[in-house]
Amino acid sequence: MQFRAKPIAVFSALMTLMVAFCLSAGGASAQTAEAAAKERQAVMKSFGDWSKTLAASAKSGTADAATAKAADDISAGMQKLPALFPAGSGLDKLPGSTRAKPEIWANFDKFQGYAKDGQAAFTQVATAAKSGDGAAVTAAFTKAAAVCSACHKEFRGPEIK
Amino acid sequence: MTRYSAAPIHFGAAFLFSLGMGIALSAAAQAQEASAERGAYVFHASGCETCHTDSAHKGEMLAGGRALKTPFGTFYTPNITPDPTYGIGKWSEQDFIRAVREGVAPDGSQYFPAFPYTSYTKMSDGDVRDLYAYVKTLPPVAKPSKPHDVGFPFNVRLGVVVWKWLNFTPGPLPPVNTRSAAAADETWMRGRYLVEALGHCAECHTPRDRLGGLKTSLWMAGSDDGAEGESAPNITPDPQTGIGEWSDDDIAFALKIGMTPDGDSLGSLMAEVVEHGTSKLTDEDLAAMAAYLKALPPIVNKPGKPAAK
Numbered sequence: 067m068q069f070r071a072k073p074i075a076v077f078s079a080l081m082t083l084m085v086a087f088c089l090s091a092g093g094a095s096a097q098t099a100e101a102a103a104k105e106r107q108a109v110m111k112s113f114g115d116w117s118k119t120l121a122a123s124a125k126s127g128t129a130d131a132a133t134a135k136a137a138d139d140i141s142a143g144m145q146k147l148p149a150l151f152p153a154g155s156g157l158d159k160l161p162g163s164t165r166a167k168p169e170i171w172a173n174f175d176k177f178q179g180y181a182k183d184g185q186a187a188f189t190q191v192a193t194a195a196k197s198g199d200g201a202a203v204t205a206a207f208t209k210a211a212a213v214c215s216a217c218h219k220e221f222r223g224p225e226i227k
Numbered sequence: 228m229t230r231y232s233a234a235p236i237h238f239g240a241a242f243l244f245s246l247g248m249g250i251a252l253s254a255a256a257q258a259q260e261a262s263a264e265r266g267a268y269v270f271h272a273s274g275c276e277t278c279h280t281d282s283a284h285k286g287e288m289l290a291g292g293r294a295l296k297t298p299f300g301t302f303y304t305p306n307i308t309p310d311p312t313y314g315i316g317k318w319s320e321q322d323f324i325r326a327v328r329e330g331v332a333p334d335g336s337q338y339f340p341a342f343p344y345t346s347y348t349k350m351s352d353g354d355v356r357d358l359y360a361y362v363k364t365l366p367p368v369a370k371p372s373k374p375h376d377v378g379f380p381f382n383v384r385l386g387v388v389v390w391k392w393l394n395f396t397p398g399p400l401p402p403v404n405t406r407s408a409a410a411a412d413e414t415w416m417r418g419r420y421l422v423e424a425l426g427h428c429a430e431c432h433t434p435r436d437r438l439g440g441l442k443t444s445l446w447m448a449g450s451d452d453g454a455e456g457e458s459a460p461n462i463t464p465d466p467q468t469g470i471g472e473w474s475d476d477d478i479a480f481a482l483k484i485g486m487t488p489d490g491d492s493l494g495s496l497m498a499e500v501v502e503h504g505t506s507k508l509t510d511e512d513l514a515a516m517a518a519y520l521k522a523l524p525p526i527v528n529k530p531g532k533p534a535a536k
Contacts, residue, residue: 117490125480208484211492212502215485218492219499224457227531
């Protein structure tokens with residue numbers, strides 16, 4: 067009851083706190099979005115590097131330990147991928163910093179489905195590589211690359227110049 | 228344009244002459260039975276399905292309706308299923324050949340060159356007949372074609388006559404290599420046919436002038452206005468701006484599985500070209516396409532506009 071004397075002061079103090087919180091939360095979330103965009107670009111870059119190894123194996127029909135490892139690495143990365151796409155981190159919010167289309171968040175289930183398909187497809191490549199069957203590596207990698215393509219076609223915007 | 232202005236009448240005469248000479252079916256081709264099975268392969272190599280199917284809206288195969296955004300307006304591809312009312316079910320083989328190789332509809336009206344008859348004119352007699360035989364076997368879809376959304380003056384179909392006079396060279400490919408000093412051996416010839424005639428790669432990968440004619444001096448050197456409003460990359464063997472760093476194998480493999488040697492997916496429409504087209508071609512044909520591209524004169528050109536906001 068001793069606060070009853072100055073409710074307005076309390077109210078304004080609370081408001082200040084809230085506004086400060088909102089501002090900092092807003093800033094943090096924009097930063098989080100930027101950070102997520104950077105991180106997933108790094109992940110995609112390593113996918114690309116591993117895919118180079120896999121493409122070479124698929125072309126020559128090679129099934130070896132390096133092929134299996136590259137495929138396992140991509141498969142593991144696929145599992146973590148959807149978490150790197152927080153809402154508000156698309157090219158509508160971060161133009162020039164990301165190629166992620168806003169359609170990702172309008173169809174997030176489908177997007178996650180591609181990541182699951184990718185995970186399974188690259189596991190198949192790893193399995194083929196471990197079995198020592200070069201032709202199976204070629205076949206499995208062809209399928210896996212089609213998953214990459216399908217998702218990129220649907221959810222990746224134009225190159226950033 | 229200037230190169231024709233000196234002798235327009237002669238050029239026109241040559242045009243009509245070549246139309247009569249180059250496009251009529253040879254007697255040998257007429258003698259052979261057309262094959263729907265071979266036609267399926269021609270169909271894939273020609274990329275018909277990609278444009279004539281509105282896959283983004285789950286449209287039926289070849290029922291048309293896909294929007295082709297160009298600097299001249301938006302074209303909607305027509306229904307080319309064998310439906311007698313809305314498709315090409317009533318077309319004779321002759322009608323089909325004239326449409327594909329000359330850009331003229333059965334009623335005599337002109338097709339806009341968004342339909343790449345400028346490339347398909349180079350299609351062989353046997354292939355175009357096989358293609359007709361194959362398309363006739365596909366399921367008909369009773370769905371009307373959507374009118375184009377193209378502004379003046381490009382909406383005047385009669386203007387296409389003038390456009391063709393300027394930009395359309397009807398008839399088959401010459402038997403020699405007119406693109407580079409490379410020998411016109413069998414592999415190269417097959418590759419050129421697949422790239423220039425069936426694959427119609429130049430339609431997107433070669434830039435156009437203001438009237439929509441291909442700038443042949445920049446053959447395959449990339450375009451700011453590729454399909455879907457995106458740029459199309461330089462595919463000449465220039466090491467910096469083109470694909471000179473790619474081996475023949477890299478090119479063939481990219482066309483087969485849709486991934487570049489860098490481990491990236493091929494972009495936008497090219498992913499569909501691979502899915503519905505080049506992934507279904509034989510390794511020999513992909514190698515031939517690669518051989519043709521690698522033998523092109525390298526051109527320094529980096530297409531691409533700054534990213535849209």
